[in-house]
Amino acid sequence: MSLKEWKQVIDVNLTGVFLVSQVAGRQMIKQKSGNIINIASMSGSIANFPQPQCAYNASKAGVILLTKSLASEWVQHNIRVNSISPGYMNTHLTAKGLQNPDYAQHWRTLTPMHRVGEPHELTGLVVFLASDASSYVTGSDILIDGGYTMR
Template structure:
């Protein structure tokens, strides 16, 4: 991946930062996009001298188009996009407000669309590119530990958006794949991890009997983004310790 230009949303921490680190180690030039611009710039500075951090609300169409245009203009191309940014509002369906539903839709579904569209315009023109979306096992199952309807619905949308974009853009040389992680040891589930019953439930439902580490998801993303996966598109790769195999 020497010299490849990679853009990672939600790149300041967690799976995004672990992915950025894996891609940087492989030689890619990183652009980390995050709602916390200061943290994104700090993370980029730690990664490498040529990595860059940007403040971006991925649900804002104007911001997304402007940032991707700036990156493409500065770098001359965009080779890789990792759509990692996401949020969760864990609440039962009967108690979930329309406002909170829309917040999750705006980030997890519309944000992936906007970033994919912006990167896709650049990649279509250059005739190549690789997009990896971060879906979830919740987009391929009904969950079961706690209600999370907005997250499950939007991650299911990401799964089928991945397939639809893969088919639409295959002739343009753009591959689109996704990973579907289980629960990962990041700040995203920090509150949940404090509950011993939750951890026990995850371990019980996972044949490998543990949560995933960010680096384990990052390695799968790295593979799908790389030339090693040149004939793979429209695929959703679970990184779940066997959760979905049961």
């Protein structure tokens, strides 16, 4: 991986989350409340294989710790900050990997549910975190990965 490729992934996945949080946080501090839900990945908690993706993993680990740090810093302003960490999902990002028999077989075999998730399966968790039902939840990263990381 070149330094240019590394920086591109870090800039999109981590710096992008920082910049959006910064803009949203300013407004939320003014209004004395808010709720931010960041999208991390199970890849922020594990090293995936067989695909090489060290920059992706590092960027998503950064999102998880940024989430916890912002939650700690902004709790005094009544702002909650959490992240969700999806596992392998059937999205445009994973389409190429799902077409690669080596990757797809590993992903499904190592996921106890033996399948990839569907984007709609994230909805309930996002609604929960966005609602008052989660009023005591902040600084959390919630895995939604078909059991992949429980091993």
